[in-house]
Amino acid sequence: MRGSKMRVGLSFVTAALLQRIVAGSRCCSEVISRDVAVVGGGAAGAHAAVWLRDNGKSVVVVEKADQLGGHTAFYQDPASGKGINVGVQAWMEYKDTFDFPKRMNVSTSGSMEFTTLDYKYVDFKTGLPVTDFTAPAPNDMYPALQRYLDVLDKYEDMVLPGFLNFPDPGSIPEDLLMPFGEFVEKYDIAAAVPQIWDSTAQGLGDTMNVPTLFVVQASGIPMVRALLGVGAAAVPASGRLYELYEKIAEFLDDDVLYSSTVVSATRPDEEGVSLKVHGADGKLTCIEAKRLLIAFEPTAESMKPFDLDETEKEVFDKFQYTTVYAGILQHPSLEVSTAYSNRLPEPGSSNYTVFPTASQVGRMDYIGGTKDLFQFTAVGTDEDTSESMQQLIARSIDTMVEAGTLPASNGTLKFPAFANHGKMHPRVTAQDLRDGFIQKQLGLQGRRSTCRNTKMVLKGISPVISPDLLKVLAEMGHGDEIVLADAHFPSHSICPPHIPVLRADGITVSRLLAGISPLLELDNYGVVPVIMMEVVKGDTADATVEGDFRASLKYDGEIEKLERFAFYERAKKAFAIVATGETRKYGNIILKKGVTPIEQE
Template identity: 45%
Template sequence: MAAKSVTRLLGGLVVAASLGSASLSQSIASRILVKNVAIVGGGASGAHAALRLKEDYGKSIVVIEAADHLGGHVSSYHDPTTGRDFDYGLNSFNDYGPARDIFTRLSVSVTPAAHGDLASKSVDFASGQLVNHTGPAIPDMFAALGKMYGIVKQYESLMIPSYAQFPAPSAIPADLLLSFGEFVIKYSLQAAVPQIFAITGNGLGDLLATPTLYVLQAFGPATLESFLGIAGAPFVPSSGRNAEVYEAIATRLGSNVLYSSKVVQSLRTGFGVVLWVQGGDGKYTLVLADQLVMAIEPTPENIEPFNPTASEKAVFDKFAYSTVYAGIVSHPSLPTNASLVNTVPAAAPSNYLALPKPNFTVAFTPIDPAAGLWSVGVVGNEALTSDAAKALVTSNINAMVASGVLPGVSGAKVTFKAWAVHGAMHARVSAAELKADFIRKQVALQGKTSTWWTGAAWSSTATSILWAYNDLLLPKIVAASPA
């Protein structure tokens, strides 16, 4: 950061204090960090951006991360009894764009992701009753996925890896504005729906009511190419721990990451930003940076400390989200040889458009029956709390025991071995907002008040696509920074 910029920012602090817009003074800080780029959020997007800015562009950086580690939705559990590690957040990485190059750079070996081949039982988790549901035949599923790919591939450049080419409202393809249910019916893609819902669509909550544009951001051309064998198969670290890649990035970044820290106040200007950062120890660090990269979901709560501009609020206040939780549980009644899949009664016998709606538990899947471990996921609306999600999991198991679907074990309780709060995910707006030029208004926010935005709300939920998005965004950030 140039001395002139530092002087102007410090002068801005004096002005902010005199206007009463900064409740915390400069003197509260125990230290001051001066950087080219400050990055808020050390998930998939933030960690990757920090690595590349530091190593490929020679920029001084600092990452402000609320957790005690990098990686965001990557969650790994170490079983102290068996010594084994289990992933229960992100499952695998798509072979798209720069993904393999990043693993090679970090010396993290990879292997193809394993395919689950367990039998499954369809159960209405609310009542605990079995549902006589038959999934589509494998050839029919692949035929539907192939047909879908042929349709949506033409729209890929409008969405992936960025919205930079997204058209004016009058030119938005009609398919992208349809609810996904309407899209499925229009093209007779019903046999593809269970697979889409099981992999990533369930995080969208009410999948069939969601505009097709946003479903394709969660399960789009890149994912379809993996399923259909057009692209390389998804992969994972050979160690079996998806967190390994972020641990490697953390090692490279070293002390440039402020863990267990959060921005509590900020000053954003056209010539740099000032961030008041509070650490887990209660102490404050003042960060002065030429550019700010926001790698967190732009929820009202997340962006409040950054005094969002009117233009930012006009965009971000329109977003709706799902709230997602993932965990590993233990209960003696759960089956060791099959997954339990939440299935609404209306799905019987083969209605693929009858799906659970928020709030719901997705499935119970055995990951190490000998150790008594099952993975579980919960999808809810924005108001679903962590405690309520856990209570839902417990209620579902109790309902299956009461109905006789699961054997009763006297006094048995659900043990939560690990629990990850993924928080607000799958930012989306209505078709009406899309028709009102929402996407281009969102893209136009980039670079204003020295602030840049990355993450799933700007690209896709897939890590490899997020990294490809960063590869387009970072040169712009660098170009906007003083030499």
């Protein structure tokens, strides 16, 4: 009685996979067969691999580095014994962000370390101090950050956690399309911009001239909430963010191929993919998988081995990128307890919106507790390499020495840690957005058995179906009921402790019904499987609700109507309740699960 369309959908490809295994194994030292191949072992890929394993899927992760973690690295200073996070500095709170570290038995109770520094604002091209720049005072900066957040809150559901709710091309808010410089002027948030730029927005290259949408992605709601103290920024109790990836590596064990790259791929229009992977030992491994998850930044160049078709090329060729670098450096001319920030010499101490563009070194900040270590961030163009950026950093320091901003010394520049984060912050023009680029990008999801979104790895599963909801749907048996509740429904107060309440904020019941419909067989054993709340006498309901629900569910049968309090009592006995963002009154519905038909392979 508990058959699942999800399991059946993944099993159709067995014969085709076996044929490809036989054909491909002749040139490979090993053949690996899995449900899902994950390419990229950074934050997205590592998280996805654990989630898939937790949900009963076999995985293999192909990672080009010799460790997991992507932009998260760790350096142990031999001189001071201090441990230093390189790259990612903290986990920003967004909904259930911290549940994943807890799943891996990694605490989030640590505290970030802050060192009081003497800030010097310098034009790194001339080496001269920018004497007419004064950082915004806190009583100017924080209100400006709050104004920024107040505007972003209106668009949160459009951009977080992804573009699943992004509006159609003709309905995109102009705030998100206008250059960020115009947005700053419109909402009077100039005093917040230096903090936004120093945090992450410098990675966009020409920050003030890109569409605001991409600044919101780079320095958006979770980060601004953390800066304002209304959201958390967490680190492990150990202080080592990389601890999470050590735990993941231990969990995945031999299902990770380190120091490995995909050299070719076959992705037919029918189910399944074939990958050839070059390993550190020089040998080829063949991977046959039912699904492929791309968990790295997919550029036209990085996707070349994956047999792109014209539709895919049209999307990837549009993207513009910058390259981002981070790490730790030493130079005897840099002064302890000092932070050097790159600024341009513009008249007026209140000019907070003019910044250097790529290629540029953004900042060099002393690391407290060390003898002479500095963290740096730098942003390059498509043409830059690790070598060219190291040369740029060296020139920036030499120029400051020649200008007398730094004292002369006989020492040389060293990089105890240097990380090339590769191409980041993909973006397009405002006109591309108006032409439907986001919709074209989303249209690639699931196509040719390939996904970028972990919620779409399994065929037929809508991106609005969260991992928790997917688990609930799979666990429900014949006769179990699930409640999709509107935003007015007292989900938490009426729900008994043993019944889970899942959050689907920002998602309407209609969208959830459309996603659930292919996965949930409705009961037809002499019962009415769809129940809605009856309109209270004297009240009015939105006339579109029932019709929308029927259309999304593709259901034209009988709907039982229950009086309000009878509906509450029925909900208390449900298998689970999903609290949605549906704002229309009486937008509640109960679905009773039937017997899932078992299809023959």
